[in-house]
Amino acid sequence: MEIMKAITIKPGVKNSIEMRDAPDPARGDDNVKVKVLRVGLCGTDADIYAGEYGEAPPGDDYLILGHENFGVVEETNGNSGLRRGDYVVSTVRRPCGKCLNCQQGEMDFCSSGDYTERGIKGRHGFMAEYYTESPEYLIHIPPALRDVAVLLEPTSIVEKGIDHIYLIQRRISWQPKRALVLGAGPVGLLAAAVLRVRGLETFVAGREPSTDLRAQVAKGLQASYLSVDGMAITDLPGKTGPLDIVIEATGVSSVVFGAMQILAPNGILCLLSVTGGTGVRPEPTDRINQDLVLGNNVVFGSVNANPRHFRKGVEDFQSLEKSYPGVLQKLITSRLPWHDYGQWFGQKRTGIKTTLEISTG
Amino acid sequence: MEIMKAITIKPGVKNSIEMRDAPDPARGDDNVKVKVLRVGLCGTDADIYAGEYGEAPPGDDYLILGHENFGVVEETNGNSGLRRGDYVVSTVRRPCGKCLNCQQGEMDFCSSGDYTERGIKGRHGFMAEYYTESPEYLIHIPPALRDVAVLLEPTSIVEKGIDHIYLIQRRISWQPKRALVLGAGPVGLLAAAVLRVRGLETFVAGREPSTDLRAQVAKGLQASYLSVDGMAITDLPGKTGPLDIVIEATGVSSVVFGAMQILAPNGILCLLSVTGGTGVRPEPTDRINQDLVLGNNVVFGSVNANPRHFRKGVEDFQSLEKSYPGVLQKLITSRLPWHDYGQWFGQKRTGIKTTLEISTG
Numbered sequence: 001m002e003i004m005k006a007i008t009i010k011p012g013v014k015n016s017i018e019m020r021d022a023p024d025p026a027r028g029d030d031n032v033k034v035k036v037l038r039v040g041l042c043g044t045d046a047d048i049y050a051g052e053y054g055e056a057p058p059g060d061d062y063l064i065l066g067h068e069n070f071g072v073v074e075e076t077n078g079n080s081g082l083r084r085g086d087y088v089v090s091t092v093r094r095p096c097g098k099c100l101n102c103q104q105g106e107m108d109f110c111s112s113g114d115y116t117e118r119g120i121k122g123r124h125g126f127m128a129e130y131y132t133e134s135p136e137y138l139i140h141i142p143p144a145l146r147d148v149a150v151l152l153e154p155t156s157i158v159e160k161g162i163d164h165i166y167l168i169q170r171r172i173s174w175q176p177k178r179a180l181v182l183g184a185g186p187v188g189l190l191a192a193a194v195l196r197v198r199g200l201e202t203f204v205a206g207r208e209p210s211t212d213l214r215a216q217v218a219k220g221l222q223a224s225y226l227s228v229d230g231m232a233i234t235d236l237p238g239k240t241g242p243l244d245i246v247i248e249a250t251g252v253s254s255v256v257f258g259a260m261q262i263l264a265p266n267g268i269l270c271l272l273s274v275t276g277g278t279g280v281r282p283e284p285t286d287r288i289n290q291d292l293v294l295g296n297n298v299v300f301g302s303v304n305a306n307p308r309h310f311r312k313g314v315e316d317f318q319s320l321e322k323s324y325p326g327v328l329q330k331l332i333t334s335r336l337p338w339h340d341y342g343q344w345f346g347q348k349r350t351g352i353k354t355t356l357e358i359s360t361g
Numbered sequence: 362m363e364i365m366k367a368i369t370i371k372p373g374v375k376n377s378i379e380m381r382d383a384p385d386p387a388r389g390d391d392n393v394k395v396k397v398l399r400v401g402l403c404g405t406d407a408d409i410y411a412g413e414y415g416e417a418p419p420g421d422d423y424l425i426l427g428h429e430n431f432g433v434v435e436e437t438n439g440n441s442g443l444r445r446g447d448y449v450v451s452t453v454r455r456p457c458g459k460c461l462n463c464q465q466g467e468m469d470f471c472s473s474g475d476y477t478e479r480g481i482k483g484r485h486g487f488m489a490e491y492y493t494e495s496p497e498y499l500i501h502i503p504p505a506l507r508d509v510a511v512l513l514e515p516t517s518i519v520e521k522g523i524d525h526i527y528l529i530q531r532r533i534s535w536q537p538k539r540a541l542v543l544g545a546g547p548v549g550l551l552a553a554a555v556l557r558v559r560g561l562e563t564f565v566a567g568r569e570p571s572t573d574l575r576a577q578v579a580k581g582l583q584a585s586y587l588s589v590d591g592m593a594i595t596d597l598p599g600k601t602g603p604l605d606i607v608i609e610a611t612g613v614s615s616v617v618f619g620a621m622q623i624l625a626p627n628g629i630l631c632l633l634s635v636t637g638g639t640g641v642r643p644e645p646t647d648r649i650n651q652d653l654v655l656g657n658n659v660v661f662g663s664v665n666a667n668p669r670h671f672r673k674g675v676e677d678f679q680s681l682e683k684s685y686p687g688v689l690q691k692l693i694t695s696r697l698p699w700h701d702y703g704q705w706f707g708q709k710r711t712g713i714k715t716t717l718e719i720s721t722g
Contacts, residue, residue: 036719049706108665111626139671148689155674156666171528187716221690222688246611260649265472268659288621292662299660301653304469305517310500313516327581329510345410358397361637
């Protein structure tokens with residue numbers, strides 16, 4: 001067995017990180033061997049290092065760290081669509097194989113929770129000299145992007161969020177003009193970049209002063225940087241104008257809940273970050289943010305109705321009268337002659353629905 | 362001018378309700394005159410009575426109350442599609458005429474805020490002997506539904522919410538099985554009824570004991586009633602199983618925030634109620650609920666990404682390098698030889714993105 005160097009941790013053991021010898025994976029007939037050129041570091045790596053997260057592959061007591069990756073094809077067969085020397089980035093999550101979503105290639109919506117993730121959960125990552133992978137999970141990178149391709153994995157998180165903003169809003173006529181990104185870390189700045197490609201007027205709010213490199217990156221994207229240290233989130237629309245899209249990339253729950261109050265009518269808030277680990281004991285509000293993000297959950301408010309919803313109601317009433325005859329009628333628990341309106345207004349209300357009977361026709 | 366009886370309030374004046382004479386509206390060439398048979402009463406009527414809400418039509422100093430309505434056509438011309446004696450329910454909101462949504466007939470997503478609403482905001486309602494209306498806003502009711510049609514307006518609120526649940530979730534493979542309704546008032550029970558028509562296993566959670574009429578209505582719909590007085594919302598999934606859909610119909614913000622923590626993976630929470638008025642000074646959390654509901658806002662969490670989001674990222678990187686050359690590169694603020702991993706793990710992190718350089722190829 002060949003040996004390679006790798007950076008590993010023992011899952012659940014704080015500060016267990018080490019560079020060690022690990023088996024150099026042999027390429028199987030159906031996969032590709034990739035030489036790793038570079039990995040990016042992110043908060044999840046820090047959480048795994050802190051022992052808060054991470055799961056070793058079956059049979060191993062260690063996990064090779066690293067999920068933001070960039071490499072070059074070392075060996076492949078003729079069917080992979082890739083050639084030796086091609087640059088690639090590997091995706092991270094692998095399907096559970098049993099839930100509806102994973103079966104349809106939507107492992108990012110795995111509903112069993114039994115997905116695996118390279119460098120995070122049940123599969124080795126990319127802080128190693130080599131890895132092997134099925135070609136379906138390798139993204140071919142044009143050589144012109146070799147210096148920035150290590151940013152592709154965090155960008156994919158942003159791309160999913162923005163994709164789903166538009167997928168969700170197909171439900172209405174919607175022409176978003178203005179977007180705000182909360183947080184100027186890598187995810188926040190990459191979100192600003194993608195929003196600019198989509199043609200939106202873009203604001204980035206961060207704690208750092210306007211002289212910070214983050215502000216320069218925003219400026220380079222023709223986005224506006226707002227230094228918000230000590231400012232209430234709810235004051236932001238006064239500086240930006242109505243916000244059709246807000247992307248939350250801080251994971252700080254007070255920011256998350258502030259963000260729920262700054263949307264324009266028909267606006268949408270995308271939560272991309274969970275509250276960082278490293279010993280922080282989450283507040284109940286942090287837990288709500290975690291639940292929404294990790295569950296791919298949607299919360300939406302709905303007011304009023306369109307004429308088509310009245311027509312659908314007529315149709316459903318007919319179905320209800322057929323399936324559950326007389327039940328709808330039971331909702332009307334009191335029928336007052338309309339001159340007796342004073343028996344309802346200003347009184348303690350009982351029953352389910354009261355009507356005022358105005359005429360018998 | 363003919364005179365009719367109507368129940369009116371002076372907007373903003375508590376307890377100003379009275380039955381009074383008002384002009385009997387004359388039918389114009391293009392509209393329909395309807396004799397009102399019955400109106401339903403709801404929390405919005407109580408809020409308007411309490412002076413917290415409500416706006417008179419231009420030129421009047423009073424507002425005819427009532428928006429949940431049922432009536433019979435009294436006079437019409439040949440072009441309305443309706444005949445004298447037809448039962449009708451009128452929709453409530455009228456378009457602002459200037460925003461994109463109203464122009465496309467989606468006045469329930471009015472983004473200017475300048476819509477009007479019969480019986481609520483700038484237009485007289487239905488607590489009167491007669492009203493006139495353009496036929497496009499009148500819903501024809503089959504005679505078999507004459508006893509329950511007064512429930513159609515609150516049902517339309519529910520139909521919109523459930524319609525948008527499914528419109529939003531077209532974004533993924535999604536086969537919901539189980540739904541929970543929080544609140545057993547008219548909106549909650551009507552939501553349970555519509556969910557049952559959609560074939561979902563349905564639970565209704567209310568404060569009332571299981572002997573209450575509300576529980577009987579739920580049972581009549583083959584839905585399960587859960588009496589939850591004193592129970593934590595977050596304990597509910599233990600009694601129901603994984604919840605794909607939750608519909609919030611209490612307007613109590615502690616319930617709203619509890620509901621954000623009980624969704625199954627890929628689950629969706631629809632907020633239908635705002636915190637009732639009658640002198641209650643809203644908490645910040647109430648205000649979040651109000652903002653989300655009245656703004657038709659969406660909040661969603663997003664985790665991980667699909668391979669197509671990596672491919673979209675490659676495409677966007679190419680656009681970014683063209684439009685903002687060199688900016689992406691600026692996000693990588695530190696490139697460490699991988700043997701120096703100890704300079705990042707467990708250290709205070711600075712800069713934007715750090716990479717570990719593993720090989721030069």
